[in-house]
Each structure stands twice: as structure tokens, then as C-alpha cells.
Amino acid sequence: MMSFKEKYGAWALITGGTSGIGEAIANQVAAKGLNIILVARRLHLLEEKAKEIEDTHGVLVKIVQADLSKHDDISKVIQASTHLEVGLFVPCAAVETHGLTTKIPLEKELALIQLNITSVFVLTHHFAGKMVNRGTGGVLLVSSIIGHMPNPYLSNYAGSKAYILNFGSSLHWEMKKRGVDITVLSPGPTETPMMDNTNIDMNKMPMAFQKPELVANYGVEALGKKAVVIPGFKNNMMVFMASRVVSTSSAIKMGGEMMEKVLDPKYL
Ligand SMILES: NC(=O)c1ccc[n+]([C@@H]2O[C@H](COP(=O)([O-])OP(=O)(O)OC[C@H]3O[C@@H](n4cnc5c(N)ncnc54)[C@H](OP(=O)(O)O)[C@@H]3O)[C@@H](O)[C@H]2O)c1
Numbered sequence: 001m002m003s004f005k006e007k008y009g010a011w012a013l014i015t016g017g018t019s020g021i022g023e024a025i026a027n028q029v030a031a032k033g034l035n036i037i038l039v040a041r042r043l044h045l046l047e048e049k050a051k052e053i054e055d056t057h058g059v060l061v062k063i064v065q066a067d068l069s070k071h072d073d074i075s076k077v078i079q080a081s082t083h084l085e086v087g088l089f090v091p092c093a094a095v096e097t098h099g100l101t102t103k104i105p106l107e108k109e110l111a112l113i114q115l116n117i118t119s120v121f122v123l124t125h126h127f128a129g130k131m132v133n134r135g136t137g138g139v140l141l142v143s144s145i146i147g148h149m150p151n152p153y154l155s156n157y158a159g160s161k162a163y164i165l166n167f168g169s170s171l172h173w174e175m176k177k178r179g180v181d182i183t184v185l186s187p188g189p190t191e192t193p194m195m196d197n198t199n200i201d202m203n204k205m206p207m208a209f210q211k212p213e214l215v216a217n218y219g220v221e222a223l224g225k226k227a228v229v230i231p232g233f234k235n236n237m238m239v240f241m242a243s244r245v246v247s248t249s250s251a252i253k254m255g256g257e258m259m260e261k262v263l264d265p266k267y268l
Pocket residue numbers: 015016017018019020021022039040041042043045066067068069070091092093094095115142143144145186187188189190191192193194195212
């Protein structure tokens with residue numbers, strides 16, 4: 001049996017690898033001996049995290065400063081990795097918008113679609129294509145439990161995560177036959193900077209936060225084994241109830257009523 005490094009080396013490219021779940025994935029993959037390419041916008045964080053990973057794990061780290069909500073920056077990522085064998089691709093960078101959809105500026109919503117969907121598709125198409133030619137490699141896509149159910153007031157974000165879930169689970173079959181592992185990680189609420197900016201009163205939510213390291217570990221361990229992984233029993237129950245037990249109209253009503261209780265009223 002091939003080791004993780006033999007299957008997914010020599011390089012792992014992780015978008016959003018400087019914070020939260022992406023940072024935890026970068027560290028766990030580096031601990032397995034893979035060299036890392038970090039992609040994000042803030043240069044100081046890229047430099048700081050690159051040094052931390054190099055010092056801790058003794059692997060090579062390259063950084064690419066790119067804003068993946070801008071189409072032209074996607075080619076920067078492709079160019080920077082041209083001569084490197086990327087055996088693992090993790091498109092983790094994403095943004096969330098919340099509130100009454102028609103109150104959210106259109107440019108913000110379009111930037112979300114560009115980052116959360118288009119950049120993920122373009123880069124997966126590129127890296128998975130190279131992996132198919134080599135007959136090996138893996139892609140760890142990052143959805144959310146929100147992608148498994150309706151989520152009023154998070155409509156565009158929920159739609160983007162539903163896209164990742166369906167795209168990834170469908171691609172899983174195509175790629176499996178060609179030696180490339182595709183896994184979709186669907187986290188529930190996780191303690192990261194993204195959650196600090198949601199304007200949701202989490203004390204009123206019937207859910208507990210998980211640590212990014214735990215969530216990352218579910219994803220990394222599921223590679224090559226599962227098409228979709230949801231970290232933890234409570235998140236699995238939530239998805240099961242909302243997507244399989246109650247009707248779609250009940251799930252919409254439950255989600256909408258809950259958001260109207262927990263979201264700062266100025267966003268409704
Ligand atoms: N936190 C949760 O509760 C939760 C739950 C379910 C799913 N998720 C999913 O998990 C993934 C990671 O979320 P997180 O909470 O760990 O996020 P986070 O801590 O906010 O980190 C986001 C990362 O993405 C980068 N990024 C943001 N906008 C970017 C852009 N336009 N171009 C390039 N890079 C960009 C950020 O760096 P810069 O800002 O420097 O660019 C940062 O490295 C996302 O796909 C999210 O949807 C999170």
C-alpha cells in the first residue's frame with residue numbers, strides 16, 4: 001500500500017491555508033512530509049505561516065499571493081505551480097455573506113461565487129487533469145453542512161457549498177477510476193475567524209463549535225476512503241434530519257425561523 005506521501009506528494013497546494021481549517025490542513029499534511037504551497041491574499045500572514053510550517057515540519061513551503069475572487073489571479077496560482085508536482089489540491093478559501101439577499105451588494109455576492117465556486121472549479125479542473133495524466137493524486141474539497149440543506153439568510157453561501165458538495169461527490173466517481181481521490185469535507189460550526197464575522201448569536205444555536213484541527217483531521221483521514229465526510233455525530237445528525245427525515249418545506253421553515261432568531265436583526 002502506498003504511503004500518504006507517495007500517493008499525494010510531492011506538493012500540496014492549499015488555498016486559504018493561512019487561517020482556520022486550511023491552516024490546520026496545511027500543518028497536518030506537512031507533518032506527513034509533503035511540501036506546501038499556500039495561497040491567500042495577505043502577504044504578512046503567508047510569510048508568517050510559511051515560516052512556521054518550515055520550522056515545525058522541515059518541509060519546503062512556497063507562497064502565492066492571490067485574490068481568487070478576481071478571475072485573473074487564478075492564473076497566478078497555475079503559473080506558480082507549473083514546475084511542481086502537485087499531488088494534493090485543497091481549495092479551502094471561501095467567504096460567507098449573510099442577511100436578506102437583496103440587501104447584500106451584488107458585487108459582494110458575485111465575488112463570493114467567483115471565489116467559492118469558479119476558482120474551485122477552474123483550479124480543480126487544472127490540477128485533477130494533471131493527476132489523471134499521472135494516474136495518482138487527490139483533491140480535498142471543502143463544503144459545509146450548510147451545503148446539505150436549505151439556509152435562508154445564507155442563501156448564496158449555502159448555494160455555493162451545495163455546488164461543491166454535488167460537484168465533488170459526482171467527480172469522485174469519475175476520478176476514482178483514474179487513480180485520483182476526491183473527498184468533500186463538510187464541516188459544521190468551527191472555531192475560526194470566519195465564524196467571528198457572521199453576526200449570528202451562537203449562544204442561541206443548538207450546535208457546538210469544533211476545533212479546526214479536529215475538522216481538518218476528518219478531511220485528511222477521509223482522503224482515499226470516503227466521497228463525503230461530515231465531522232462529528234451532532235453534525236451528521238443535523239444533516240440526516242434536515243436532508244432525509246423532514247420534508248424540504250419543513251427544513252426551509254426550520255432554517256428560516258432559526259436564522260430570524262439568531263441573526264442580528266439589522267441584517268434581516
Ligand atoms: N468556520 C466554519 O464554521 C466553517 C463551517 C463550514 C465550512 N467552512 C468552510 O471551511 C473553509 C475554511 O473556512 P475557515 O472558517 O477556516 O475560514 P477562515 O479562517 O476565514 O480562512 C479563510 C482563508 O481563505 C483566505 N481567503 C479569503 N478570501 C480569499 C480570496 N479572495 N482569495 C484567496 N484567499 C482568500 C484567507 O486569507 P486572506 O484573507 O489573507 O486572503 C484565509 O486563509 C471555507 O471553505 C468555509 O466555507 C467553515
